[in-house]
Amino acid sequence: MKTLDPRDRSAAIAAAVFLVIFGAGFMFLPRAMLYLGTISPYLAAAVGTLFVLAFFFVFWLRARYQRRR
Incomplete structure (x- = not known):
């Protein structure tokens, strides 16, 4: 079994x-939007x-980060 390179592990x-x-x-966005919808x-x-x-x-x-590397 091949081990991961430290950069691959970080990614x-x-x-x-x-x-x-x-x-x-x-997962919580619909509930938050319903609550905020009561306000505005x-x-x-x-x-x-x-x-x-x-x-x-x-x-x-x-x-952008990958393009610079």
């Missing part, structure tokens, strides 16, 4: 953390939009 840990954080966030529908839409944009922002940052 795997980062991917797992990313999946856990955003997976939990997307615009606030709920803004929070949902920002969360989805943050998901793609992480990929954009990763692509």
Whole structure:
């Protein structure tokens, strides 16, 4: 069995953390949007939009980092 290179291990840990954080966030997002929708529908839409944009922002940052390497 082949062992992981330290860089590969680091990337795997980062991917797992990313999946856990955003997976939990997307799991609780509908409940949070319903709660925020009672305060303001615009606030709920803004929070949902920002969360989805943050998901793609992480990929954009990763692509910029990889391009420089």
